[in-house]
Amino acid sequence: MDFLSELRSRLRSALTLMTDTPDAYVEMLKPSQEVKFGDFQANCAMSLAKLARRPPRDVAAELISKLDVADICDPPEIAGPGFINFRLKTERLADETARLTRDERLGVALVATPRQYIVDFSSPNVAKPMHVGHLRSTVIGNALCRVLRFLGHHVLSDNHVGDWGTQFGMIIYGYKHFRDDAAYRNNAVPELARLYRLVNQLTDYHTVVAELPPLRAQIAAKEAAVASARQAADFKPTDKDAARAAKRAEQELSEHIAGIESAQTKCDLVESNPGLKSLADAHPRIGELSRRETALLHAGNIENKRLWDEFVPKCMQALESMYQRFGIVFDMSLGESWYNPMLPGIVEELKQKEMARISDGATCVFVEGNPAPFIVQKADGAFTYATTDLATIRHRVETLHADACLYVVDSRQSEHFQLLFATAKNLGYSQTEFRHVSFGTVLGEDRRPIKTRSGDSIGLESLLDEAIQNARKIVDENSSHLSDADRSNVSVLVGMGAIIYVDLHHNRDSDYVFSWDKMLATSGDTATYNQYAYARVCGILRKGGIDVAELRRAGHAIQLATPAERALALQLNRFSNAVSDVAIDYRPNLLTQYLFETANCFASFFNDCPVLSAEPPELRASRLLLCDATARILKCGLDLLGIGVVQQM
RNA sequence: GCGCCCGUAGCUCAGUUGGAUAGAGCAACGGAUUUCUAAUCCGUAGGUCGAAGGUUCGAAUCCUUCCGGGCGUACCA
Structure with a gap:
């Protein structure tokens, strides 16, 4: 109960x-x-x-x-x-706990009315390596899918891969002009990623070179504005508006200067490298030309479509190996390209229903109460992700019969989703719940979006590798009793678990500061703590030579004489609340919190209550059942979060 | 300018539609096991919940103003 x-x-x-x-x-x-x-x-x-x-x-x-x-x-x-x-009457709690220990679902009831969920998460761009920014969406989305499924909902996970956007023109342009054939044959994806970065850098360079002189020219005017605003404020110290204006002017100036500095850095990076500089000089129109490659691709150009057909499967395969490490299997990976044929129809319908109109050459939907346009077709005729997202909604509602669509996406896109959902409702999709499951940014220790020393975002691959490597050190220190193979296995689960858990245990709305120390910590509120508790239970069952199937079948009563036993029993009975709470507002951190408390209750119990040596046999059996149920709940709960366990560590 | 979000212990964060003395983890300090894994447990210390008003039996939570910070804001996704 x-x-x-x-x-x-x-x-x-x-x-x-x-x-x-x-x-x-x-x-x-x-x-x-x-x-x-x-x-x-x-x-x-x-x-x-x-x-x-x-x-x-x-x-x-x-x-x-x-x-x-x-x-x-x-x-x-x-x-x-x-x-x-x-x-609660302790006898009643004991009875229910006994029932729980025999329940396959650990007290978690199936929902009465299952819904069809579509969970859209991860959604990386192909040919751009995944970085820490992709971690949150991937990890939160996966956890939500697992929890919703466990509760009995129908869930389709969808990786809405970015395989059709502007970056593809850059890759095609790069491939046509800069490719290293040997590197491409040897390992295509890193070479494509290199080409993307290169074209991006050269494009930026030309943009920045053009922007710098006017930006510099504006400095004097901005400085003058600051001076006069400051003077006005000093002249009338009681005038708050003047003080605010002065402050704003100062802020504007400092942002302006920062913009120039960052532009200068981009400029210097190219100019200090003779190879890059000569490439840049040889490709002055690179930005325009790579946009043209995108347009050609979208228009069905045979050569570009051939390259696309060649690149995408390779990229998808590379992504796949990343998902394998997380144990994630998507039900669908319908990328943006998949919706391409539907886009003209969407715009046509919006026009027919008089929901869209031309503004500054672009076809826009305006949503009541929001002055920002929702651009569905650019002035040059190209469609945008707004159009794609509308087509995606049509498919999800009309073909997949979604009752709810979750978008596990960065909170910075909240305005986009607000417009998207409002437009979808106006198009008649009002019976479906659309939900932006937003999350905050991963920050570096300087409180800015996380970067490496060289300024690049940290690659996800190297993040995982480093966590596992560090876990290995700790395992080697602690677990001399394990074989080399077991230690490797434990290191992978501890390393991966640490990363997943750190991310999930924050309230998803908050930004959080990434730190290696926290990622690698093995004490306190961590995945390791939970995994360790699980391993300790397994140790008891193993040393006692306990046949758990038999133990569960035997129908022993539960005894809750000590505070630690009672607290643990009560906690175990709350598992179903914790799981269903996650689904109410799509908050996995409620489950990490529950699991930590559970592991903590067990640790106290472990300290206070001997199990194998307990007398009489009824007490021993009762405690063994509590152990078994604890292990199953920890394993199940961690599994719902996408975190694995080991019997020994 | 407009819009959204945030400000809680030295640090990193919880705090569920308003509830009792605001909680964890880390770091610090002090204890515990010749016993089933010490990657553990128990305890101490640490706070004007950014500031000021307001709403009421009751506010970290709701409202107003101010201060400080982040993000978004027309053809990137």
């Missing part, structure tokens, strides 16, 4: 006798924050009292008198201004 749901349902029965709107009050029953307040607390008496203009403790007393929970709890207590505290 799920105690929380059961208590809430009992509370609802009592509340219907006192109010017409019990639902809001039912939600106010939740797990207690502190042990001394019991196991659960209801905070609704105060709110009810306000409406009824009665003393809250009286209302609490009346509520208790109407509440039938005697079979589950000790008599509820009124505390403070009118809290109602519930403490």
